[in-house]
Amino acid sequence: xxxxxxxxxxxxxxxxxxxxxxxxxxxxxxxxxxxxxxxxxxxxxxxxxxxxxxxxxxxxxxxxxxxxxxxxxxxxxxxxxxxxxxxxxxxxxxxxxxxxxxxxxxxxxxxxxxxxxxxxxxxxxxxxxxxxxxxxxxxxxxxxxxxxxxxxxxxxxxxxxxxxxxxxxxxxxxxxxxxxxxxxxxxxxxxxxxxxxxxxxxxxxxxxxx
Ligand SMILES: Nc1ncnc2c1ncn2[C@@H]1O[C@H](COP(=O)(O)OP(=O)(O)O)[C@@H](O)[C@H]1O
Ligand SMILES: [Mg+2]
Numbered sequence: 612x613x614x615x616x617x618x619x620x621x622x623x624x625x626x627x628x629x630x631x632x633x634x635x636x637x638x639x640x641x642x643x644x645x646x647x648x649x650x651x652x653x654x655x656x657x658x659x660x661x662x663x664x665x666x667x668x669x670x671x672x673x674x675x676x677x678x679x680x681x682x683x684x685x686x687x688x689x690x691x692x693x694x695x696x697x698x699x700x701x702x703x704x705x706x707x708x709x710x711x712x713x714x715x716x717x718x719x720x721x722x723x724x725x726x727x728x729x730x731x732x733x734x735x736x737x738x739x740x741x742x743x744x745x746x747x748x749x750x751x752x753x754x755x756x757x758x759x760x761x762x763x764x765x766x767x768x769x770x771x772x773x774x775x776x777x778x779x780x781x782x783x784x785x786x787x788x789x790x791x792x793x794x795x796x797x798x799x800x801x802x803x804x805x806x807x808x809x810x811x812x813x814x815x816x817x818x819x820x821x
Pocket of ligand 2: 633634635710
């Protein structure tokens with residue numbers, strides 16, 4: 612495990628494709644920690660800072676058209692997010708729960724090698740990595756089905772299945788490469804079952820001497 616920023620602090624990222632259940636489980640994790648007496652900060656990328664919010668709308672407008680710039684905009688957002696939100700909270704001994712972080716870049720910006728993206732991530736974060744990353748693993752069809760039920764059809768990006776299968780493959784590759792940090796949570800089961808699997812990981816972390 613990475614060296615903690617401060618005693619009691621914990622940095623956990625939530626990863627997976629849209630519709631896998633990240634936001635649902637992040638809320639449950641926040642409740643779990645609060646019930647256990649911890650202070651929790653919930654945040655997300657992109658858009659966890661003012662600059663991030665502007666970038667988010669810029670990305671939605673311009674996004675995919677300008678790939679290198681898109682990567683760099685995510686990095687700018689990440690750098691500011693770490694500086695303004697994540698590090699201050701960790702230094703105060705809080706638990707930071709972050710919806711998407713470095714692994715989203717590895718998965719989605721898959722025109723670029725892990726080598727390049729690792730270097731950019733390291734530069735943007737100053738080397739900060741999550742203590743734990745929960746990767747919610749679902750097949751593409753399940754995620755699409757859930758998103759349709761969430762009735763967000765108009766917001767659903769029209770990314771091809773081929774693109775999304777590559778995203779899933781990259782998430783898997785990142786998880787296999789870094790099994791200490793990234794825990795794969797099978798997320799096809801019911802919300803309660805997924806929460807149980809997640810809480811087992813969280814209890815493990817607390818037991819390991821948070
Ligand atoms: N395990 C699950 N089984 C069935 N539906 C789920 C499950 N987890 C989440 N959902 C539902 O699927 C939709 C997408 O979940 P959400 O947490 O918003 O995913 P994400 O944040 O990863 O895009 C929501 O409507 C949510 O209620
Ligand atoms: Mg979400």
